[in-house]
Amino acid sequence: xxxxxxxxxxxxxxxxxxxxxxxxxxxxxxxxxxxxxxxxxxxxxxxxxxxxxxxxxxxxxxxxx
Numbered sequence: 001x002x003x004x005x006x007x008x009x010x011x012x013x014x015x016x017x018x019x020x021x022x023x024x025x026x027x028x029x030x031x032x033x034x035x036x037x038x039x040x041x042x043x044x045x046x047x048x049x050x051x052x053x054x055x056x057x058x059x060x061x062x063x064x065x
Contacts (some may be wrong), residue, residue: 032038043049
């Protein structure tokens with residue numbers, strides 16, 4: 001770092017420009033090959049999902065006049 005840079009640092013710091021492919025490789029990502037790759041077990045039961053949906057619907061309607 002030069003004396004001028006230490007007195008007046010560049011903000012935001014300059015980062016190397018990477019391609020999308022380089023960024024994905026750095027994160028060791030894999031392509032999505034099926035919908036099962038996106039599946040998540042967020043709710044333990046159908047009842048828990050139904051409770052969540054009922055809550056969301058009620059919250060959305062709560063402030064409607």
